Amino acid sequence: TQLLEQSPQFxxxxxxxxxxxxxxxxxxxSSLQWYRQEPGEGPVLLVTVVTxxxxxxxxxxxxxxxxxxxxxxxxxxxxxxxxxxxxxxxxGLGNTGKLIFGQGTTLQVKP
Amino acid sequence: SAVISQxxxxxxxxxxxxxTIQCQVDSQVTMMFWYRQQPGQSLTLIxxxxxxSEATYESGFVIDKFPISRPNLTFSTLTVSNMSxxxxxxxxxxxxxxxxxxxxxxxxxxxx
Numbered sequence: 001t002q003l004l005e006q007s008p009q010f011x012x013x014x015x016x017x018x019x020x021x022x023x024x025x026x027x028x029x030s031s032l033q034w035y036r037q038e039p040g041e042g043p044v045l046l047v048t049v050v051t052x053x054x055x056x057x058x059x060x061x062x063x064x065x066x067x068x069x070x071x072x073x074x075x076x077x078x079x080x081x082x083x084x085x086x087x088x089x090x091x092g093l094g095n096t097g098k099l100i101f102g103q104g105t106t107l108q109v110k111p
Numbered sequence: 112s113a114v115i116s117q118x119x120x121x122x123x124x125x126x127x128x129x130x131t132i133q134c135q136v137d138s139q140v141t142m143m144f145w146y147r148q149q150p151g152q153s154l155t156l157i158x159x160x161x162x163x164s165e166a167t168y169e170s171g172f173v174i175d176k177f178p179i180s181r182p183n184l185t186f187s188t189l190t191v192s193n194m195s196x197x198x199x200x201x202x203x204x205x206x207x208x209x210x211x212x213x214x215x216x217x218x219x220x221x222x223x
Contacts, residue, residue, distance in 0.1 A: 006153075033211065033212065035214075039150075040120075040216065040217070040219075041216050041217070042115075042117075042203050042205075042213075042214030042215050042216050042217050043154070043203075043214050044214075045112075045211040045212060045213070048211055086151060088153065088154070090154075090212075096159075097142040097144070097159070097207045098144070098156060098159065099144075099154075099156070099212065100156075101153045101154045101155075102153060103152065103153045104151070104152060104153045106151060
């Protein structure tokens with residue numbers, strides 16, 4: 001069974017602080033996706049990384065895929081209250097189209 | 112990316128009854144999935160909805176409990192049958208395309 005361990009599960013920080021969320025697995029994934037979800041809504045895709053060592057930036061968010069395609073990180077610089085939400089990583093399982101989700105990180109950014 | 116309309120958004124149901132959740136996509140998609148999520152927690156894949164054939168279920172989920180229909184490439188339904196309080200959860204449909212995956216807004220089900 002493929003598992004994706006996401007940490008931390010909860011994070012409460014002050015506006016302006018930096019943070020990093022990690023996803024780790026013993027399995028290799030064809031892709032790694034990051035989602036953000038707000039209450040009452042479905043997850044919204046932030047980024048997909050597919051190449052080992054790949055780094056993508058989305059404004060204040062930086063995403064990295066590990067060289068071996070088993071782990072990933074999400075770094076947020078100068079967090080803002082609007083960043084509050086549930087962040088989910090998901091590993092792609094090749095041609096099946098299926099995704100394995102991490103446990104999620106609930107982020108609260110206080111003004 | 113695709114736009115998904117999922118209905119109902121929420122429902123409160125009596126135990127022993129069934130609820131059918133609908134997922135309508137604004138374009139034809141090959142891959143469609145159904146997930147379950149406890150509020151604030153991760154998503155668990157229930158099944159892959161296959162057009163024109165039986166759905167493919169993940170371990171722990173069976174067709175008798177969660178029958179799925181996929182009559183065409185834009186529509187699917189998930190039925191939660193003979194409900195018990197343990198079925199209280201958020202159910203989401205998702206479609207996969209070249210530019211990524213899109214999720215419906217979910218159906219929050221409470222079984223009393």
